[in-house]
Amino acid sequence: MSATIKWFWFASPQSFFPLAGTIARVCWLGAALLAGAGLYVGFFVAPTDAQQGEAYRIIFIHVPAAWMSMFLYLVMASWAAIGLALNTRLSGMMASAIAPTGALFTFIALWTGALWGRPTWGAYWVWDARLTSELVLLFLYLGFMALQAAIDDPRRADRAGALLAIVGVVNVPIIYYSVQWWNTLHQGASVSLTRAPSMASTMLTGMLLMALAFWLYSIAAALTRVRCIILERE
Amino acid sequence: MIAAARCVVARDLLLALRRRSDVATALLFFVIVASLFPLGIGAEPNLLRAIAPGVIWVAALLSSMLSLGRLFAADHADGTLEQMLLGAAPAGVVAAAKVLAHWLVSGLPLVAIAPLIALQYDLPAPLYGTLVLSLLLGTPVLSLIGAVGAALTLGLRGGGVLLSLLVLPLYVPVLIFGAGSVDMAAAGLSPQGQLQLLAAMLVTSAAFAPWAIAAALRISTE
Numbered sequence: 379m380s381a382t383i384k385w386f387w388f389a390s391p392q393s394f395f396p397l398a399g400t401i402a403r404v405c406w407l408g409a410a411l412l413a414g415a416g417l418y419v420g421f422f423v424a425p426t427d428a429q430q431g432e433a434y435r436i437i438f439i440h441v442p443a444a445w446m447s448m449f450l451y452l453v454m455a456s457w458a459a460i461g462l463a464l465n466t467r468l469s470g471m472m473a474s475a476i477a478p479t480g481a482l483f484t485f486i487a488l489w490t491g492a493l494w495g496r497p498t499w500g501a502y503w504v505w506d507a508r509l510t511s512e513l514v515l516l517f518l519y520l521g522f523m524a525l526q527a528a529i530d531d532p533r534r535a536d537r538a539g540a541l542l543a544i545v546g547v548v549n550v551p552i553i554y555y556s557v558q559w560w561n562t563l564h565q566g567a568s569v570s571l572t573r574a575p576s577m578a579s580t581m582l583t584g585m586l587l588m589a590l591a592f593w594l595y596s597i598a599a600a601l602t603r604v605r606c607i608i609l610e611r612e
Numbered sequence: 613m614i615a616a617a618r619c620v621v622a623r624d625l626l627l628a629l630r631r632r633s634d635v636a637t638a639l640l641f642f643v644i645v646a647s648l649f650p651l652g653i654g655a656e657p658n659l660l661r662a663i664a665p666g667v668i669w670v671a672a673l674l675s676s677m678l679s680l681g682r683l684f685a686a687d688h689a690d691g692t693l694e695q696m697l698l699g700a701a702p703a704g705v706v707a708a709a710k711v712l713a714h715w716l717v718s719g720l721p722l723v724a725i726a727p728l729i730a731l732q733y734d735l736p737a738p739l740y741g742t743l744v745l746s747l748l749l750g751t752p753v754l755s756l757i758g759a760v761g762a763a764l765t766l767g768l769r770g771g772g773v774l775l776s777l778l779v780l781p782l783y784v785p786v787l788i789f790g791a792g793s794v795d796m797a798a799a800g801l802s803p804q805g806q807l808q809l810l811a812a813m814l815v816t817s818a819a820f821a822p823w824a825i826a827a828a829l830r831i832s833t834e
Contacts, residue, residue, distance in 0.1 A: 517781040528768045537831045538764045556785035
């Protein structure tokens with residue numbers, strides 16, 4: 379019995395507030411250190427690419443940002459689903475705290491992709507499957523944020539946003555595959571879990587360091603934002 | 613349950629019949645948007661033939677979105693919606709019935725008039741069947757997905773623009789397969805794959821969207 383109560387102890391915004399502050403501080407520090415290490419490996423250690431020259435180095439920002447942009451939508455939708463199912467206030471706050479970070483990473487992925495596409499494909503933007511579904515993902519984030527901003531009552535905003543996020547998360551794979559079927563030019567994924575990566579190991583190290591840094595940044599930013607939301611609402 | 617659904621459909625159709633100009637406006641919008649494209653990009657017949665499926669589908673998308681605002685707004689304003697949700701019939705059934713009525717009023721006329729637009733774009737006659745079939749399968753999906761957005765934005769400021777931001781990204785697969793089926797037929801291939809995918813989307817959204825709409829209405833009316 380006591381175990382169940384402990385589980386929900388931090389579901390209360392008041393008791394979560396100091397914990398969020400501690401975790402956020404640790405994560406900010408970790409994100410800064412890992413980003414420093416990742417950028418060092420990316421810019422000074424990793425070898426120059428045989429085909430793309432130095433331009434490929436944007437991969438160290440681009441790929442982790444794209445990973446995070448998709449992953450954060452899932453995280454946001456799970457918080458939203460938990461909020462709807464268990465009716466906890468904090469879950470809705472977490473979902474709305476994650477949305478801006480997710481939108482930021484989606485935008486960074488699109489932006490760095492455009493800068494990378496110019497030297498390699500000769501165009502800032504092409505109507506390729508991955509670019510298009512990333513753009514649709516950005517619209518989904520912006521729609522979520524706009525819906526929450528338009529509703530004055532925070533509880534209704536949380537629940538309406540939660541429903542939208544769940545509808546969105548059901549649609550994301552459908553959108554992804556329909557767009558992929560529609561057009562594909564983007565290079566295949568360079569990293570996958572099932573086969574050996576098709577890149578130098580230092581490149582992979584740099585990318586994974588940056589991915590970890592972005593993870594910690596996301597946690598830190600979301601928790602810092604959720605602290606602001608708690609202060610605002612409670 | 614069936615009786616309640618039939619009652620809601622009949623009532624909404626009767627209301628639409630009494631306010632015929634509302635129905636006509638969305639249809640006119642569809643025709644006008646589709647007629648603007650040749651003025652903007654030139655009347656070269658080959659070009660028009662090539663873009664016809666996409667233009668007709670995008671116009672259908674916008675027109676169906678435009679009429680979504682009316683789906684629940686009037687009932688919400690005079691309290692009918694709350695009574696319906698409080699009533700004995702499951703909210704999902706009421707939602708499905710309202711969407712069906714909305715599609716009969718806004719989607720079906722659009723399907724019927726689409727060949728006329730296709731004529732303007734000089735689309736070859738054998739493609740009309742595919743175009744109409746794709747719209748017939750696709751527009752109910754638009755109504756079902758759109759209704760979730762309409763229910764969520766009920767009574768919010770700036771509802772119309774917000775609705776388009778929420779709903780249009782979700783329309784992407786329908787647009788791709790809808791316009792894709794006609795493009796496929798135009799290329800001399802069988803459009804069956806796309807049409808079957810559209811049908812699959814229709815079945816899936818018909819099964820799940822009513823419950824999402826009902827949940828959204830509960831959130832918006834509490």
